[in-house]
Each structure stands twice: as C-alpha cells, then as structure tokens.
Amino acid sequence: MENKIKWGIISTGHISNKFxxxxxxxxxxxxxxxxxxxKxxxxEFAKKYDIPRAYASYAELANDPDIDVVYIGTPHTFHLENSAMCMRKGKAVLCEKALTINAEEAKEMVRIAREENVFxxxxxxxxxxxLLKKVLKWIKEGRIGEVRMLKASRCxxxxxxxxxxxxxxxxxxxxxxxxxxxVISFASMIFNKPPVEVAGLSHIGDLGSDEQGVAILKYDQGEIADLSFALRTNAVDEAYILGTEGYIKIDDLFAVPTKITLVINQKEVDIIEEPIIGNALNYEAEEVMRCLKEGLKESPFMPLDESIQIMEIMDQIRKPWGLKYSNDKKQNN
Ligand SMILES: NC(=O)c1ccc[n+]([C@@H]2O[C@H](COP(=O)([O-])OP(=O)(O)OC[C@H]3O[C@@H](n4cnc5c(N)ncnc54)[C@H](OP(=O)(O)O)[C@@H]3O)[C@@H](O)[C@H]2O)c1
Known part of the structure; x- marks a missing residue:
C-alpha cells in the first residue's frame, strides 16, 4: 500500500470515467x-469507483497533501488553469490532450512545471x-527504407x-x-522534427468551430504528412507510413491499434496483431507512474518541448482560418 502512487482526478466527464x-x-x-x-x-463519481475522498471544488483536491499526481479531464480552455493550480501545490500532472489551446499557454504550463520541479x-x-513502439522499431531498422510520406486521419x-x-x-x-x-502528434512522433511548411483548410460550421479540416506538413528533406480530422464525418481510422522500399499500414490507429502490416513490393511481408489490454488509458497512467518512480520530470515518449511544438503547429494551421478560442490572448490576433 505504501508504495502505491496516489491519484486524484479533476472533473467527472466522459474521459475521467474512462481514466x-x-x-x-x-x-x-x-x-x-x-x-x-x-458536490x-x-x-456520485466517488461512489461509482469506490474513491475515498470527493471534493466539491478542484482547489480542494489540489490542496490535499496526500495526492501525488492529478489527472486533468476538463475542456481544453481550462487545462492551463487547472494544471497550474495543482503544480503550484507540488503535484505531478497528467493533462488531457490538447495540452492547452495555444503555444503561448503550453509554454506557460511547461514553465510552471520546470519552476516547481514537478512531473x-x-x-x-x-x-x-x-504496438506503435514496434512501428518505430520497423522504421529504425530501415524496413521501409527512407520515410517519405505519411497519411493519417482521425475522424x-x-x-x-x-x-x-x-x-x-x-x-x-x-x-x-x-x-x-x-494526427499532428503522430506525424511529430514519426518524423521526430518540426515541419518547415504548414498548410491547412477547414470548414467552420454553424456553431463557430472547425467541424473538419486537413493539414499538410512538409519537412526539411521534402517529407510530407497528409492529415485529416473531423468531428461529424465517418472515416476509416487508419494510417500509412510510406517509405522508399515499402510502407506500414496501421489499422484503427486512434481507436485502439491492434494490427500493423509491413508491405514491400505490394506484398504483405510481416503482420503483427496484438490486443490492447484495458481501455488503453492504462498505458499512459503506467508511464506516469514509471516516471514518478524513476524521478523523471517528463516522459521521453511525450516530451514537453514536443507538446509545445505541436501546439505551435496547430496555431500556424488555424491562423489563416481566423479561428480563435475564448482564451487566445496575444497570439493569432
Ligand atoms: N484521451 C482520449 O481518448 C480522450 C477522449 C475524449 C476526450 N479527451 C479529452 O478530455 C478532455 C475532456 O473531454 P470529455 O469528452 O471528457 O469532456 P466532458 O465529458 O464534457 O467532460 C468535461 C468535464 O470538465 C468539467 N468542466 C469544467 N469546467 C467546465 C465547463 N465550463 N463546461 C463543461 N465542463 C466543464 C466537467 O466536470 P465537473 O462538472 O465534474 O467539474 C465536465 O464533466 C478534453 O481535453 C478532451 O480533448 C480525451
């Protein structure tokens, strides 16, 4: 019991239930x-999951001295405020994606983490x-030659x-x-560097937000990522990583990837099928606890500077759309 990591959850919405x-x-x-x-x-949430302490405000949880790490499951516009409050009280934080609403906020969040020396x-x-770590291994081994393009959609x-x-x-x-x-984070993971050119199109719907969009990212050696994303559109949830010698297909990339296929000269030469254990959020929770046990302040699999870079790419993509969020301040004006 003593060695257990003590978690607190902020908010009781959809993803907090899954977490x-x-x-x-x-x-x-x-x-x-x-x-x-x-309250x-x-x-109600505490009863459902047999949680000993139920607080009627986020601040009370941040002030609980027994909690090691807080999971933030609130809407994007509150991620900075909620995470900052917990980190200022010395808590480690696992904050839902997107880290913040813009790069300026992401930099502020990371600055506070480093100032407080918390994870x-x-x-x-x-x-x-x-399974996705095996994809990275195939790429590293040169199984598809030089990676030139990537196609991914999350709809x-x-x-x-x-x-x-x-x-x-x-x-x-x-x-x-x-x-x-x-999909932007996925491209960042595969190419492991920031793009040199970014372009995108979107449809802003009746509710004033981008219902669907596409983005093309170009990298310094001419590599290209072709990405699409939507909230009201059916699509096949798969991704392709295309190289000079072959390609890798990932089925159900963002739901729960359970199958990867290596294709060389139009022939399937390797297939790995692997079931997901749990609801997949357990993998990220395990990574947080591994880092805490090892005294790490960030994960090598989702580094903080890369999260900032991803927010910068999203700022660039939406700038021509004129799309602003409620707490956009200086940038994108
Ligand atoms: N990793 C994933 O697979 C995944 C999937 C879905 C969503 N997400 C992310 O998780 C976060 C939350 O998404 P969700 O789908 O769980 O949202 P949700 O069901 O709407 O829940 C959000 C919760 O945030 C709290 N909240 C605080 N201020 C709020 C406000 N002004 N309006 C509405 N809710 C407010 C509420 O909890 P209380 O009333 O208890 O305070 C609410 O239940 C987002 O960042 C989203 O991108 C991740």
Whole structure:
C-alpha cells in the first residue's frame, strides 16, 4: 500500500470515467480523490469507483497533501488553469490532450512545471501503445527504407448538441484541437522534427468551430504528412507510413491499434496483431507512474518541448482560418 502512487482526478466527464476505470486495473495505483465543480457529481463519481475522498471544488483536491499526481479531464480552455493550480501545490500532472489551446499557454504550463520541479505530461495515448513502439522499431531498422510520406486521419462522427464541448469554441472545441492533435502528434512522433511548411483548410460550421479540416506538413528533406480530422464525418481510422522500399499500414490507429502490416513490393511481408489490454488509458497512467518512480520530470515518449511544438503547429494551421478560442490572448490576433 505504501508504495502505491496516489491519484486524484479533476472533473467527472466522459474521459475521467474512462481514466478511473483504467486506474482501477493497475495494482500500483490508488485512486484517492475526485473533484467536481459540484458536490453531487463528485460524490456520485466517488461512489461509482469506490474513491475515498470527493471534493466539491478542484482547489480542494489540489490542496490535499496526500495526492501525488492529478489527472486533468476538463475542456481544453481550462487545462492551463487547472494544471497550474495543482503544480503550484507540488503535484505531478497528467493533462488531457490538447495540452492547452495555444503555444503561448503550453509554454506557460511547461514553465510552471520546470519552476516547481514537478512531473508534467500531455495525455496522448498512441505514444504509449506497445504496438506503435514496434512501428518505430520497423522504421529504425530501415524496413521501409527512407520515410517519405505519411497519411493519417482521425475522424469522429458524433452528433453533438449545441453547447457540447466538442464543437463549442468557448471551450476550445473543434476538430483541430479535439482530434487533429492526434494526427499532428503522430506525424511529430514519426518524423521526430518540426515541419518547415504548414498548410491547412477547414470548414467552420454553424456553431463557430472547425467541424473538419486537413493539414499538410512538409519537412526539411521534402517529407510530407497528409492529415485529416473531423468531428461529424465517418472515416476509416487508419494510417500509412510510406517509405522508399515499402510502407506500414496501421489499422484503427486512434481507436485502439491492434494490427500493423509491413508491405514491400505490394506484398504483405510481416503482420503483427496484438490486443490492447484495458481501455488503453492504462498505458499512459503506467508511464506516469514509471516516471514518478524513476524521478523523471517528463516522459521521453511525450516530451514537453514536443507538446509545445505541436501546439505551435496547430496555431500556424488555424491562423489563416481566423479561428480563435475564448482564451487566445496575444497570439493569432
Ligand atoms: N484521451 C482520449 O481518448 C480522450 C477522449 C475524449 C476526450 N479527451 C479529452 O478530455 C478532455 C475532456 O473531454 P470529455 O469528452 O471528457 O469532456 P466532458 O465529458 O464534457 O467532460 C468535461 C468535464 O470538465 C468539467 N468542466 C469544467 N469546467 C467546465 C465547463 N465550463 N463546461 C463543461 N465542463 C466543464 C466537467 O466536470 P465537473 O462538472 O465534474 O467539474 C465536465 O464533466 C478534453 O481535453 C478532451 O480533448 C480525451
């Protein structure tokens, strides 16, 4: 019991429920507290997951001296405020994607983590899926030659009522921040460097947010990433990494990738199928606990400077769209 990492969860929405389930399957994690803006929701969530402490404000959880690490599952516009409050109290933080709404906020969040000397990580599940680490191994081994292009899409096809977080620009909604971040982060993981050119198109829907968009990123050796993202559009959730000698296909990349295929000269030469254990959020929770046990202040699989770089790319993509979020301040004006 003494060696368990003690977690607190801020907010009781969709993803916080999934994260609570993920923690419950990890023997070295103790889910000690949950906080909501309302006491009723905190108590209900605590009862559902057998959590000993339920707080009626996020600040009370941040002030709980027994908590080691806080998971932030609030809308994008609150990530900086909520994470900063916890880090200022000496807590480690795992903050949902997108880390913030713009690069300026991301830099501020990372600055605070470093000032307080606490662990911080953006919750980006694909970085921690074992099967995707095998993709990186294939690339490193030169199995597809030189990587020249990448194609990935992350399209949800939800029906969101007016005001729902996903399409509400006041809460940092829209396809770029909500799902575009996955494909941009994926391109960043594969090419492992910032792009030199960025272009994008979007459709701004009736609710004032980007319902769907595409982005093309070009890198210094001419490599290109072709990315699409949407919130109301059906799509095949797969990705291709294209090289001079062959390509890698990843099925269900952003849902739960369970199959990767290596294709050389149009022939499938290697296939790995591997089931996901749990609901996949357990992989990122395990990585946080590994880092805490080893005294790391950031994860090598989702470095903080890379999270900032990803926010910078998203700022660049949306600048020509005239798309602004409620707490955009100096930049993108
Ligand atoms: N990793 C993934 O697979 C994944 C999937 C979905 C979402 N996400 C990310 O998780 C975060 C939350 O998404 P979600 O789908 O869980 O959202 P959600 O269901 O709307 O839940 C968000 C929660 O944030 C709290 N909150 C604080 N201020 C709020 C405000 N002004 N309006 C609405 N809610 C507010 C609420 O909890 P209380 O009322 O209890 O305070 C609410 O339940 C986002 O960053 C999103 O991108 C990640």
């Amino acid at each position: 609570a389930n993920a923690l419950k399957m990890l023997p070295n994690a103790e889910l000690l507290a949950v906080a909501s803006r309302t 009723g929701k905190a108590s 911080l990580m953006e919750a980006m599940i694909p970085r921690h899926i074992p 949800a096809h939800g029906i969101f009522p007016k005001g729902a977080r996903q399409l509400n620009p006041e809460l940092g909604g829209g396809s770029l921040l909500d799902v575009g971040v996955y």
